[in-house]
Amino acid sequence: MSEVIHAGHQDSDHGSDHDHGPDKGLARWLFTTNHKDIGTLYLWFSFAMLFIGGIMALVIRTELFQPGLQFVDPAFFNQMTTNHGLIMVFGAIMPAFVGLANWLLPMQVGAPDMALPRMNNLSFWILPFAFGMMLSTLFMEGGGPNFGWTFYAPLSTTYAPDSVTFFIFAVHMMGASSIMGSINIIATILNMRAPGMTLMKMPLFVWTWLITAYLLIAVMPVLAGAVTMMLFDIHFGTSFFNAAGGGDPVMFQHIFWFFGHPEVYIMILPAFGIVSHIIPAFARKPLFGYDSMVYAVASIAFLSFIVWAHHMFTVGMPLAGQLFFMYSTMLIAIPTGVKVFNWTATMWQGSMSFETPMLFAIAFVVLFTIGGFSGLMLAITPADYQYHDTYFVVAHFHYVLVPGALFSIIAAVYFWFPKWTGKMYNETMGKAHFWLSFIGVNVTFFPQHFSGLAGMPRRIPDYALQFADFNMISSIGAFIFGFSQLVFLYVIIHGIRKGKPAKARAWEGARGLEWTLPSPAPYHSFTQPPHVPDAEVQG
Amino acid sequence: MKQKISFVGILLGLISAPLALADQLNMRRGVTDISGQVYDLHMTILWICIAMGVVVFGVMFWSIIHHRRSAGHEAAQFHGSTKLELTWTIVPTLILVAMAIPATQTLIAMYDTGGEDMTVEVRGYQWKWQYKYLDDDYNNTFGFFSTLATPQDEIRNQSNKGEHYLLEVDNALRIPTNRKVRFLITAEDVIHAWWVPDFGIKRDAIPGMLNELWTIVEEPGVYRGQCTELCGKDHGFMPVVVEVLEEAEFDAWYAQEMANESIRQEALSKTFTHEELMAQGEEVYGTFCASCHQPNGQGLPPVFPSLVGTTVVTGPRDEHIKLVIDGVNGSAMQAFGKQLDAAQLGAVVHYERHAWGNNAGDITQPRDVLELSGQ
Numbered sequence A: 001m002s003e004v005i006h007a008g009h010q011d012s013d014h015g016s017d018h019d020h021g022p023d024k025g026l027a028r029w030l031f032t033t034n035h036k037d038i039g040t041l042y043l044w045f046s047f048a049m050l051f052i053g054g055i056m057a058l059v060i061r062t063e064l065f066q067p068g069l070q071f072v073d074p075a076f077f078n079q080m081t082t083n084h085g086l087i088m089v090f091g092a093i094m095p096a097f098v099g100l101a102n103w104l105l106p107m108q109v110g111a112p113d114m115a116l117p118r119m120n121n122l123s124f125w126i127l128p129f130a131f132g133m134m135l136s137t138l139f140m141e142g143g144g145p146n147f148g149w150t151f152y153a154p155l156s157t158t159y160a161p162d163s164v165t166f167f168i169f170a171v172h173m174m175g176a177s178s179i180m181g182s183i184n185i186i187a188t189i190l191n192m193r194a195p196g197m198t199l200m201k202m203p204l205f206v207w208t209w210l211i212t213a214y215l216l217i218a219v220m221p222v223l224a225g226a227v228t229m230m231l232f233d234i235h236f237g238t239s240f241f242n243a244a245g246g247g248d249p250v251m252f253q254h255i256f257w258f259f260g261h262p263e264v265y266i267m268i269l270p271a272f273g274i275v276s277h278i279i280p281a282f283a284r285k286p287l288f289g290y291d292s293m294v295y296a297v298a299s300i301a302f303l304s305f306i307v308w309a310h311h312m313f314t315v316g317m318p319l320a321g322q323l324f325f326m327y328s329t330m331l332i333a334i335p336t337g338v339k340v341f342n343w344t345a346t347m348w349q350g351s352m353s354f355e356t357p358m359l360f361a362i363a364f365v366v367l368f369t370i371g372g373f374s375g376l377m378l379a380i381t382p383a384d385y386q387y388h389d390t391y392f393v394v395a396h397f398h399y400v401l402v403p404g405a406l407f408s409i410i411a412a413v414y415f416w417f418p419k420w421t422g423k424m425y426n427e428t429m430g431k432a433h434f435w436l437s438f439i440g441v442n443v444t445f446f447p448q449h450f451s452g453l454a455g456m457p458r459r460i461p462d463y464a465l466q467f468a469d470f471n472m473i474s475s476i477g478a479f480i481f482g483f484s485q486l487v488f489l490y491v492i493i494h495g496i497r498k499g500k501p502a503k504a505r506a507w508e509g510a511r512g513l514e515w516t517l518p519s520p521a522p523y524h525s526f527t528q529p530p531h532v533p534d535a536e537v538q539g
Numbered sequence B: 001m002k003q004k005i006s007f008v009g010i011l012l013g014l015i016s017a018p019l020a021l022a023d024q025l026n027m028r029r030g031v032t033d034i035s036g037q038v039y040d041l042h043m044t045i046l047w048i049c050i051a052m053g054v055v056v057f058g059v060m061f062w063s064i065i066h067h068r069r070s071a072g073h074e075a076a077q078f079h080g081s082t083k084l085e086l087t088w089t090i091v092p093t094l095i096l097v098a099m100a101i102p103a104t105q106t107l108i109a110m111y112d113t114g115g116e117d118m119t120v121e122v123r124g125y126q127w128k129w130q131y132k133y134l135d136d137d138y139n140n141t142f143g144f145f146s147t148l149a150t151p152q153d154e155i156r157n158q159s160n161k162g163e164h165y166l167l168e169v170d171n172a173l174r175i176p177t178n179r180k181v182r183f184l185i186t187a188e189d190v191i192h193a194w195w196v197p198d199f200g201i202k203r204d205a206i207p208g209m210l211n212e213l214w215t216i217v218e219e220p221g222v223y224r225g226q227c228t229e230l231c232g233k234d235h236g237f238m239p240v241v242v243e244v245l246e247e248a249e250f251d252a253w254y255a256q257e258m259a260n261e262s263i264r265q266e267a268l269s270k271t272f273t274h275e276e277l278m279a280q281g282e283e284v285y286g287t288f289c290a291s292c293h294q295p296n297g298q299g300l301p302p303v304f305p306s307l308v309g310t311t312v313v314t315g316p317r318d319e320h321i322k323l324v325i326d327g328v329n330g331s332a333m334q335a336f337g338k339q340l341d342a343a344q345l346g347a348v349v350h351y352e353r354h355a356w357g358n359n360a361g362d363i364t365q366p367r368d369v370l371e372l373s374g375q
Ligand SMILES: [Cu+2]
Pocket: A260, A261, A264, A307, A308, A310, A311
């Protein structure tokens, strides 16, 4: 095992001296094989994507501020909804979690670096090209992808703009990047843990990422298959999804959601891990129910493979199919409930303080739970007929993705910021960021439940008059939320440049091997496998 | 301290807001037995969620207020309790089973197809609906298109928006009260979805597939919905409007339409003048072609080509007719031969050849179209 590390290390361009720091200049970032540098690249990349996707969201919300067409035409509007979704899912949330994995996994398992450092570099550097290509389609003749982030055929094949081919290629690249990232994560976790760190002693962030990585390896090839079939339908005369040629448009949806449902858990399981670190730290109390947390994540991951058609209740499946997918979907509520109850029990009888990471973590639990409730409602097939493809669904998945996944990422950044930079961020500004985001997110998305129940379909550039009030509120919230992320940017930059020095254990209640390292953590995390003290393990 | 209180305040607000507004912006109960059952399911699950939320968030906020370090609370060190963990696995399971039972019953009721009194075929097109009354007595020919009736200047904010802005059509689907109406749902181009919230029914309209839905409505009235599956540029502009008429009224209307249908069939063998063709053609063009090729014929290049002075509209007439009948494979230009009858096709081709400065100088009669389409 240590040979692996050394081999990877010696081949890298900065030689084998363990006390050296990073290279200087651009070369450091282009050729780096260091997990921290790559983690940093991932995080800044996803932050940039968050702003690009956010600008698209604001274009959408600007158009929807009032009924009527004011700012963009419907064709461009569709490109905005599509690219907003693609960028946020594949460009912001997923790379941010991979960035966190890069930074944290080696430190948390007691390893010097990731298992496959050069592949690590490749899996990051694919991304700017993939997204560069995807964004460039917006400037092509006929426009960029306009068929929704779910790109249902035949709208995305026979009826797609020419640029769809570039979109397909970009998806392939993102898939390759994710698969390489997952292999690396699995290899690191399974092979590079410090002696004494058994599986059931691993920190939950490590557990959740291990399971997530398996999900990714299982479903990214399915996505690749789907887009390849599209490519063949478009260019090589096949008819996978073309009914006139004997194909089946519904098959596209089955394949897509077989990828898509695990994908939504890919975006939430690491969040569960993060929150399971932060809440015990600020409650100064061990995590409640570690074992059941692990089993819950594993069962959610398993269930995620047998619920996909709950996204397709309206395609006209036989009754037995509808019932199966309704029941299996309802089952997910049980392990998810266990997690929420465990977090609550962790807070119970604690000695809580409410620094920024804790505020985001608590908001995560509450608002993610609200998203879970609407998810449970959507599982009820007869009711889903009324909710499906309305703003109720938009509200649902934004609750689990924004105050869910995104808040957990923000919480993680605040929580581990001292470890990464050796500096403390400004707590007052962090809290301001939290309250603005919290208010913004709820003002944006809560009213969307109402417009959905009242019958407003999703992905429309203009709407009937009865939806006007709630859309206006929603748009105002979106601007509050969007601009408050500039506060986040400010807090980070200010913290890096002017923050006060941080202690090794920056938060007194924090547990885990990473807190035994100095702040900032050394360039090569653990050059010697550390002893794993009981006080630092979660299980 | 203050911050945490406002946190609680906001959350209480969030929880109570849906209740206060329940009458205005909740799901509608609708007008059919099925939609009522769905509404009841929705309310049951909503209340279950609210109750669970109150319990969980209640405990959490009690803890946030009392178990804080600033209040001097010491942390306990327990980290598990088999009893508790079993309870909160089993209780939710029981709640879910209790919820699954009525949901299953409603779903089974929705699948109770068959025994219908009449059948309507619903066909989605970019961006309109076609309704066909399947009636063997009349060769299944009677049907019509239903397109958005809201004028462009309302959409472009140049005039005040009417009460049913974006939810109004030129021809509403008409069905009678108290009869079981079966809908066969499909699409011509991409996937659409047909939804009437007040009936509690929604189904995807998928090219190459037939989906089945049914309803029995007791209340006469006009019921409005929209396409809910992204179907391209004008997805937001293809409403569903169903007018439910008293049985007698419906029968009278239907008989009248059947009589008109025979006249329409006769038109196919008539010879029209240039003026008649231009007038009818302009109407057809406005309904079926202008959304892409634009009212002025200029199109929206490069996606939708202009029809002014092109080789097709100035070239041989029969090529032009064939293109409109068969469409252009792999593009948004549909095969209109399936949607329009020969009289309409003849008129629109004649119109295109003589409008916006085009002047082909020929004439296109319904029989010219019939010859080429082999009808
Ligand atoms: Cu799903």
